Every structure is written in C-alpha cells, then in structure tokens.
Amino acid sequence: MLIVQDKPKSPISEAYRTLRSNIQFSSFDKELKIILVTSSGPSEGKSTTTANLALAMAEVNQRVLLIDCDLRKSTVHKKFNITNTKGISNLLIGQYKFDDVAQKYTENLTILTAGTVPPNPSEMLASNKMKSFLAQARENFDYIIIDAPPVIAVTDPQVLSTMVDGVLLVVASGQAQIEETKKAVELLQQVNAPIIGTVLNKVEKTGRKGYYGNYYYYYGDSEEKNKKK
Numbered sequence: 001m002l003i004v005q006d007k008p009k010s011p012i013s014e015a016y017r018t019l020r021s022n023i024q025f026s027s028f029d030k031e032l033k034i035i036l037v038t039s040s041g042p043s044e045g046k047s048t049t050t051a052n053l054a055l056a057m058a059e060v061n062q063r064v065l066l067i068d069c070d071l072r073k074s075t076v077h078k079k080f081n082i083t084n085t086k087g088i089s090n091l092l093i094g095q096y097k098f099d100d101v102a103q104k105y106t107e108n109l110t111i112l113t114a115g116t117v118p119p120n121p122s123e124m125l126a127s128n129k130m131k132s133f134l135a136q137a138r139e140n141f142d143y144i145i146i147d148a149p150p151v152i153a154v155t156d157p158q159v160l161s162t163m164v165d166g167v168l169l170v171v172a173s174g175q176a177q178i179e180e181t182k183k184a185v186e187l188l189q190q191v192n193a194p195i196i197g198t199v200l201n202k203v204e205k206t207g208r209k210g211y212y213g214n215y216y217y218y219y220g221d222s223e224e225k226n227k228k229k
Contacts, residue, residue, distance in 0.1 A: 002052060004017075016056040085115075125159050148160050169197075
C-alpha cells in the first residue's frame, strides 16, 4: 500500500517521514545517496517500505530514483500500477537506454522496474555495467533507493551492498526468525556492507501507539479548523 501517497496524514505516513529524516541526519559524516533495502526473508514488507520511503523523499523536492533489483520476484511495478515490460535488466544488456526504460511517476520520483527476468540475475547485478549505471545515476539524482531480494534467499543483496552508501534491513515483528535475522546481518557484514539500521515492520498497535495516532490527528484537525477560520 502506498500509504504516503494515499493517506498522507496517517501516523504510518509520518513514520516513513521519520525514517526519511533519520536517514538524512545519519549522513552527517558520510553522504548517503544510494540506499539498498532488504530483509532476511520474504514477505517482511521490504518492497512496501522501499516504495513509501521513495515517496516520502520525493515529497520534499528530492530527485529520487527507485530501482527494482528483485529481478526474480519483482513487485514494485504492481505497487505503483505501472508497466514492467522493460526495466533495469533490459538496460544492463544494452537493449534500451535509460530514458527508454525509466518511468516518471511524479515530478520528483522516477521508477526503474525490474524488466525481463534474466537467466543470471546475480551476475547481471554484479557486473561493471551495474556499477557504471549507479555511478551515473548518482550524478543525476539526490537519492537512489534500491529494492533488493531477501538476504538469505540469494546473493544479490550482498553483491549490491558493495555498491551502495547504506543498507536498511526490514524486520517483520512477530514473523522474522531471530536466527535468520542474525544470519542476514552476518552475511552482509561478510562483505562489509554499510548497514545503517533496521526498520521494524508489522508492529501490533498498543494503547500508547493509538494515543500517538489520535494525538497526530488532533494536530491535523486543528490545522484544518484554523484554515476554515
């Protein structure tokens, strides 16, 4: 769900904006332009996190490129309801140029879907062409957000993590296994991946969180009332 787009005043949308701010402030000593989002296992919400983070960054006039590098099981195009007939895989083999495959979603958000499923995803993502493409994208965008497959499933996230400035690990509360999450971190550390933090996802609401939601809407309602006055 693209909640930042569909429900911009939701407390969950605010949580994504907080994540955006945390990333921006964490780059005080180091530039964080290319960020990879992954998880230990499937269905932990990494693609939803990636999509909403990209939207949150784009809404503050940042030029954002969202890339779906989950070449085996791409979902970004489904979330944004756009075509996936050609994408990053077609670009890397030289079939199309960037302008032919990039899709302008909003004024500040450009999306590069996965494209045709290749027979060798890991080799393709580890190629010099991928490194060159990211280097060029760094010059043209303020942020590049990469949706990568789960760490334990394939080696793609490890390969990509060596080309980025920061890695976010999405962890689904009540779903992710502790040992699997530890293993995911170990696999990333083996290649010296720049892990900048985790995103705790699918957290059950509590009375306190509900209070925060009401508190947030209270301020939202106050703003609307002031406008009417």
